[in-house]
Amino acid sequence: MCEYEKTGVLSITDLQLPTGKQLEKGVAILECVEEIPCNPCVESCPVHAISMKDINAPPVNDFERCIGCTKCIGICPGLAIFVVKVKGEKARVTLPYEFVPAPKVGNVVKALDRIGVVRGEGLVTKVVKQGKTLVVTIEIDGKYAMDIRNIRV
Ligand code: SF4
Numbered sequence: 001m002c003e004y005e006k007t008g009v010l011s012i013t014d015l016q017l018p019t020g021k022q023l024e025k026g027v028a029i030l031e032c033v034e035e036i037p038c039n040p041c042v043e044s045c046p047v048h049a050i051s052m053k054d055i056n057a058p059p060v061n062d063f064e065r066c067i068g069c070t071k072c073i074g075i076c077p078g079l080a081i082f083v084v085k086v087k088g089e090k091a092r093v094t095l096p097y098e099f100v101p102a103p104k105v106g107n108v109v110k111a112l113d114r115i116g117v118v119r120g121e122g123l124v125t126k127v128v129k130q131g132k133t134l135v136v137t138i139e140i141d142g143k144y145a146m147d148i149r150n151i152r153v
């Protein structure tokens, strides 16, 4: 049984993980493990990095192919896609955000992990609207690159 089935919260052991080199390039982490009939992420990817065995299967990212463009983030109805890029001691996490108030570039926000615990602060470096979803990039301490998945403005 995976961690997610026990706790209802995804943990790192439930996920397809990139190598350190792939994280330096910047890649999409697909935090989607349920078998649901959904595939807009596959259709959205300009380099065909995301695939599925069938419409109900969880998506898989080909990290070698992924260019970290973030186009799959806003299209995901489950808000389950995050682009992570590690550079030296810092990391940039790009995440979907649908709460108010909207963050603005230059804001310092609370950086939250998957269960909503504050793990530090993030500097907002980019905000883009994709449909009704804001796609927000924050710069954080690199050691939390695979933990921070939400913000509080
Ligand atoms: S970040 Fe861009 S290249 Fe990577 S999987 Fe998403 S859409 Fe494809």
Ligand code: SF4
Binding pocket: 030, 031, 032, 038, 039, 040, 041, 042, 059, 075, 076, 077, 078, 079, 080, 081
């Ligand atoms: S669009 Fe989102 S919820 Fe749907 S399969 Fe892709 S990652 Fe999962």
